[in-house]
Amino acid sequence: MENTPPPQPSPPHFLVVTYPAQGHINPTLRLAKRLAATAAGTRVTFSTAVSAHRRMFTSSSSSFPGQHNNTPLFSYIPYSNGFDDGYDPDKHDASHYLSHITIVGANSLAAIIDDLAASGRPVTCIIYSFFMSWAAKVARDRRIPCFLFWIQPATAFAIYWHYFHDYAGIIAASAVDTSGLVTLPGLPSMRIRDLPSFIRSTGSDDNDPYSILLPQIKDMFDTLEAEIDKQPPRVLANTAAELEAAAVASVADRVEIIGVGPVLDDAAEGSLFKADDAYLEWLDSQEERSVVYVSFGSISVLKKEQVEEIMNGLKETQRPYLWVLRKDSRWKGANLEDGRKQGMVVEWCEQRRVLEHRAVGCFVTHCGWNSTVEALMCGVPTVAVPQWTDQGTNAWLMESVWGTTARVEVEEGEVVAAEELRRCVEIVMGEGKEGEEIKRKATLWMKKGREAAGEGGSSDRNLKTFVEEIAGSNFVY
Template identity: 50%
Template sequence: MPAMVAKKVERAAAATGEVPHFLVVTYPAQGHINPARHLALRLLRATPGARVTLSTAVSACRKMFPDAGEAEEHMDGAGVRYVPYSDGFDAGFDNAAHDHTDYMSQLKIVGPRTLDGVLTRLRDAGRPVTQVVYTVLLSWVAGVARAHGVPTALYWIQPATVLATYFHFFRGTDGFDQAVAAAAEDPWAELRLPGFPAPLRLRDLPSFLTITSDEHPYAFVLAAFRELLGALDDDREENGRGATVLANTFEAMEPDAVATLRQHGLDIVPVGPVLSFLDAAPASTNSNDLFKQDGKGYIEWLDAQAASSVVYISFGSLSSMSKRQISEVARGMAESGRPFLWVLRKDNRGEVDSADLCAGGGMVVEWCDQGKVLSHPAVGCFVTHCGWNSTLESVACGVPVVGVPQWTDQGTNAWLVERQLGTGVRAAVSDKDGVLEAEELRRCISFATSEMVRAKATMWREKARAAAAVGGSSEKNLRAFVAGQVAPAGN
C-alpha cells in the first residue's frame, strides 16, 4: 500500500492510543454477507495493524461456523473476527413459518440491543470499535453506533443507479416519484431518472417501487430503504456534512449515478468491485458460505471442458424455480448441445432427478464457489438472475451474461449489463408465468457468446480490475476513506 497513507493511519492510531477497529454489520442473507465479508478483507489489508470484525445474526454465524458450537466469537483464516448480534430468530428464519414483516419488526427491537452489547464487549475487552460500516436494511445500526460515539458509513451493496433511484424517488426530485406512480401498471413506460441522459423503463427500476399497498408481503422493504435514507440525513445533521456511502461499484461503470448523487449532497465513494478473488492474498479464498458446497468435483469437470464452451447457470441463493422453468432450462440446454454447469439446490428442484437434468451434457450441483467458476477458462456464458454480486463477478471475470431478473434490483442490473456495458442480453420471459422458455434461452446464449459481446466483456473486465488494483480509482478511494479523507479520488 502507499507508504504515506499507511503512516498516516499508524500516526493517528498512536496519537489516540487506539488501534483502528472496523466493525462491519450486515443483514443475515448470503447476498449481503458476501460483499460484507469481501469488504472486511479489503479493510484488513488496507490498514496495517487494524482489527476488522464482522457482525451478522446468530443463525447465520452458526451456519458459517458449524463446528464452533455456542462460541460468541469466531475467527476465519484471513484474520477477520466474527461476533454475532441477535435478530430475535436465533434458530433461523423459516419462510414457511415466519412472516417477513414480523421479522423486520423483531430485528429492529432485538438487533439494536444486542449490537449495543457487541460494541460494549469489544470496548471492555480492550478492542474498542473506531468505525462502523453497515449494509442495507439495517438503518438502526447508525443510531447504535452514534450512542457509542463511533462514526458510521453505509456500505451500499447494490448498484449506485439503484441508490440514485431510491434517493430521487423518496425526495421527489423533479417529480420522479409521481412519474413512477403514474406508470405503475406499464412495465414499458419510459421514465427520466434525474441526472441520466437516457430514459429507463419502469421494468428497469427496483421492483419495490411499484408496491402500492401496505398489505404487500414485501412492503417493509420500501419502508426500510426510506428509513435508510433518513439515517443518512441524520448523519448529515450530526456531522455538518454529507453522509459517507461506500459503494460496491466503480466510477467508470456508473458515472451518471455517481455524479447525480454527489450533486445532491451524498458523499458516495466507489470502492468496487469488492471481490475477494481479485485479491492476491491466499486467505481471500475462504468460503464460510451459508450453503454447503458440493466439493471440488465441478472444478475437475470444468478442467475437462474446452475453453469458453461451458454455460454456467445460477439464479442465486434466494430465487426459486418452478417445475416448468426447470424443464425449459433443461430442454434449452439439451437442444443447444453446449456443456453446462447448473447450480440448483435440492429445495429448489423438488423431486426432479439431477441425472435427468444432465442428459444434455451438463453437471448439476447444490452450490459452488462462483468466483472460481466464473474465473475458469472453460466458462463462456453466465445465465443469471442478475443479483448485484453475480453481476459484478461476471464483469470482473469478463463472462458474457444472459440476464433473467426476477425482482428487487435485478431489473436495474440487467439494464446495466445490456444497455450500459453491452456485456450481455436480458432474456424475454413468458407473459403468463414469467418463465424463460427453451427457444429464448438458446437465442440469448447465441447472442451473448457472439464476438461483439465477448469483446465488450473483455474490455469491461480490464476496467473493473484496473479500478480495484493497487493505484486504481476504487483502491485509492478505499485508502482515502481509511485515512479519514472522505473525498474520493477521480478516475
C-alpha cells in the same frame, strides 16, 4: 527545547455489521478483509446474526457461539437478532421478524461494542449494510462514526434516492406500462422494468410478499437524511466510479458515493452453503469457453414450469452446461443431469472459481449485483434473466451501459421459454457479430473494473483515503 513530534494516529477498529443472507455476507466480508489489509494495525470485527454465523462455522455448538477463526486483528463476533435458529417463512410472520430483529439486534450489538471497549479494543467506526439501519442508531447513541455500505449498484441507490425525493408519483404513474420510459435527474431514460421491483408496486398489496421491504429501504434513506444537516453523508459502495459515473454524479449534490469496489477478495469461508468439488473436475474435462454456467443465486426459488423450460432450453443448445439449482427448486422424479452427458446440476458452487475457469463461456444469471460484478470482473459475457429487487437495474447496466449481455425478452412475472433462453445463449456463445461484440465489451469492462479495484486504482485509493481519515479522526460526528 526540542520539538516533540505530533502523536501518530492510532490504527482504527472497524465493526462491519451485515444482514444474515449470503448475498449480503459476501460483499461485506470481502470489504472487511480489504479494510484489514489496507493499513498496518487496522483491526476489524465482522458481525452477522447468530443463525448465519453458525452456518459459516459449522463447528459451532448449539449454544450461543463466541468468536471463531480469529486472528489478533480480525475477529468474528455474531450478534443475536432473536432468531438464532434462523427465519422460517413457514413458521414466522415477516412483519414481526423485521420489527423484532431491530430491537433485539440493537441490544445485542450494543453489548458487543461495550464488551470490545471494556477489553481495550474500542470500536472507532461502524460499517453497516442493507436492512441494518438500526446499527447506525446504535452507533449514534455511542457517538461512533458509521457509514452505509451499499451492496447494490450506485444506479439503484440513485433511483431510490430520487424516488424518495419527489419522484414516487411520477414512477407510480408510469408503472402501468412496463415498456414506458422514466427519466430521473442525471440518469438516462429507463423503462419501468429497469427500475428496482420494490418501487414498481404500490407497496400496499397484501398479495405481494415483498411489499413490507420498501419501508425497510426507506428507513435506510431516512437514516442518511438525518446526517445531511451536519454534512453530506458518505456512502461506501460496491462499485467503481468508472462503472457508474452517471449514477454517482446524479446525487453528488446531496450524497457522496465512494466507490470502493468491486470487492472480490476470496470470501469462501463466508459461505452459508457447502459445495462439492466434483463440478471442478467436470469443468476441467470441458473444452475452453464451451460451458454455459447457470445460477439464479441463493434466494430465488424457481417454479417447476421455469425449471423445465430452462432444462429444455439448455438441452436445445447442445452445449455443455453447469447449473446451480437449489434443492427446493427441484421436484420428485425430475431428470435434471441428463446422465452428465451434456450437463451437470449441483446445489452450490464457489462461483468465482467457476467464472474464472477456462471452460466457462457464458453465464445465465438472475443479475444479482454480486453475480453481475463477478461476471464483469472475470470477463464472462452473460444472458440476463432478472427476477426482482435491483436485478432489472443490473440487467439494464449490463445491456445498455456496458453491452456485456443478451437479455431475455419476457413479460414480467412470466416464465422464460426454452426457445428464448436458447436464442440468447446462442447470441452470446455463437460467432455472430452481436456475440463477438458482447465478448469484446466483456473483456473491455473487465479491464476497467480491475484497474479501478486494483492497486492504485480509483476504488483502491478511495478505500485507503477512507481508512486514513478514520485513523486520523477527521470525520466530524
